[in-house]
Amino acid sequence: MKRSGPVLKLAAPMRLLAQRTAFLGLVGLAAGLMVLGKAEAPFIERGRMLVADAVVPLLDAAARPVHTANEFADNVRGLLAVHAENVRLREQNNMLMHWQQVARNLEAENRALRDTVRASTEASFTFVTARVVADAGGAFVRSVLIAAGARDGIAKGHTALSPDGLVGRVGEVGERSARVLLLTDLNSHVPVMIEGSRDRAIIDGDNSDLPRLVFLSSGARPQLGDRIVTSGHGGVFPPGLPVGVVVQNGEQGVRVKPYVDFHRLDYLRVVDYGTGGTLPMAAPPPQTRRGR
Amino acid sequence: MVVAALAQLDRLVKRALPAALSVLIVALSVVPVPIPEYAVLAPNFALMSVFYWTVHRPDLFPAWGVFLIGLFADALSGGLVGLSAFVLLLVHATIMSQHKVFRGKAFWLVWLAFVIVAFGAQLLGAALGFAFRGGLPGWPIWLSQFALTIALYPALAALLGRIQRLFLSGS
Numbered sequence: 456m457k458r459s460g461p462v463l464k465l466a467a468p469m470r471l472l473a474q475r476t477a478f479l480g481l482v483g484l485a486a487g488l489m490v491l492g493k494a495e496a497p498f499i500e501r502g503r504m505l506v507a508d509a510v511v512p513l514l515d516a517a518a519r520p521v522h523t524a525n526e527f528a529d530n531v532r533g534l535l536a537v538h539a540e541n542v543r544l545r546e547q548n549n550m551l552m553h554w555q556q557v558a559r560n561l562e563a564e565n566r567a568l569r570d571t572v573r574a575s576t577e578a579s580f581t582f583v584t585a586r587v588v589a590d591a592g593g594a595f596v597r598s599v600l601i602a603a604g605a606r607d608g609i610a611k612g613h614t615a616l617s618p619d620g621l622v623g624r625v626g627e628v629g630e631r632s633a634r635v636l637l638l639t640d641l642n643s644h645v646p647v648m649i650e651g652s653r654d655r656a657i658i659d660g661d662n663s664d665l666p667r668l669v670f671l672s673s674g675a676r677p678q679l680g681d682r683i684v685t686s687g688h689g690g691v692f693p694p695g696l697p698v699g700v701v702v703q704n705g706e707q708g709v710r711v712k713p714y715v716d717f718h719r720l721d722y723l724r725v726v727d728y729g730t731g732g733t734l735p736m737a738a739p740p741p742q743t744r745r746g747r
Numbered sequence: 748m749v750v751a752a753l754a755q756l757d758r759l760v761k762r763a764l765p766a767a768l769s770v771l772i773v774a775l776s777v778v779p780v781p782i783p784e785y786a787v788l789a790p791n792f793a794l795m796s797v798f799y800w801t802v803h804r805p806d807l808f809p810a811w812g813v814f815l816i817g818l819f820a821d822a823l824s825g826g827l828v829g830l831s832a833f834v835l836l837l838v839h840a841t842i843m844s845q846h847k848v849f850r851g852k853a854f855w856l857v858w859l860a861f862v863i864v865a866f867g868a869q870l871l872g873a874a875l876g877f878a879f880r881g882g883l884p885g886w887p888i889w890l891s892q893f894a895l896t897i898a899l900y901p902a903l904a905a906l907l908g909r910i911q912r913l914f915l916s917g918s
């Protein structure tokens with residue numbers, strides 16, 4: 456049925472007006488969300504993790520072929536260099552056998568000394584291994600999404616490690632996904648120390664690949680090549696986790712190259728050291744799981 | 748009866764296709780790829796998709812769809828929630844206001860328009876990110892991300908064009 460006359464004449468401008476109002480409403484809503492996000496409103500975080508929870512199965516499925524292709528490429532590379540790799544591993548094995556002996560001696564000595572001073576034994580910890588399924592920070596955020604969440608025992612503030620060293624800490628937790636804030640993120644501040652001198656400092660991310668060492672204790676003289684480990688201060692991370700190595704010490708400040716290659720994160724080990732930390736902990740009963 | 752229901756379903760699927768494809772593109776764009784710096788330099792696929800559908804099928808791509816795609820992108824990236832939604836809505840409105848200009852134009856002209864829009868969008872994104880989060884990305888990162896976004900647009904546009912011809916040509 457064809458409509459005409461005054462109704463149609465009125466309907467078109469009304470529709471345009473409604474569309475414009477709706478558009479302005481949406482723009483205002485987006486701006487409002489940014490302001491609330493800046494104020495760290497809890498419902499924003501919950502909403503974000505609800506979306507992550509919903510998409511994680513899809514991301515996990517999409518990430519699998521990429522992981523498999525990666526492993527395949529590594530295998531091919533390994534096969535091509537098998538002889539050289541064998542020689543290298545034999546040499547490394549000889550060296551490690553020596554270090555194993557040293558470690559055993561030290562362990563025995565340590566136990567004896569602990570017995571002497573009646574020191575309490577270190578707390579045990581539990582961990583969950585989870586696959587990295589999203590790595591999307593853009594230029595402003597350095598974080599990854601992992602396919603394990605509160606139902607696997609992960610809670611805010613838990614430590615994320617790779618075989619090479621400290622990756623970061625869990626910043627947001629959903630039911631089956633969690634977001635790990637990387638060491639290089641602008642909002643990451645980790646208390647560390649220089650391994651040899653035990654001088655304390657904070658390692659501050661600035662979204663670049665080389666985080667800065669700031670608040671160095673007075674008199675500290677970091678040298679290129681110095682190993683940086685967590686100091687355990689602040690209670691978020693336990694002491695002694697390998698962080699990186701000093702690679703710059705000049706006008707740009709002291710810069711540290713993390714041991715972890717953040718571009719090749721496949722699996723992370725999320726550890727509950729039971730440190731509690733300075734972050735609010737919504738703690739479900741932790742459970743141990745090896746491999747997912 | 749059944750035919751009518753199927754026709755209704757067909758219409759619904761077609762109406763939802765641009766938004767659903769955009770959501771899928773955004774989701775797949777965050778899958779970790781073992782390329783150094785990829786996560787930092789990752790091109791803005793959400794912008795590409797929103798631009799394409801607003802230019803070619805604005806009737807199937809309402810502002811609220813753009814808003815939801817933006818929120819989805821922000822939720823996945825861990826960035827400031829609302830930032831992408833805000834920027835993409837402005838991109839959507841800009842293209843809608845110039846819609847007649849794009850009609851029937853050669854691809855390179857549309858691409859040129861994308862370059863200008865992407866430049867503005869990325870500049871606005873960086874300014875908002877700085878205002879709300881602090882810390883500006885270095886200009887090499889900013890420039891590389893922009894260059895990748897405009898360089899990959901023709902490939903994505905070709906793919907989406909094929910899908911459009913396959914599924915949406917009659918509607």
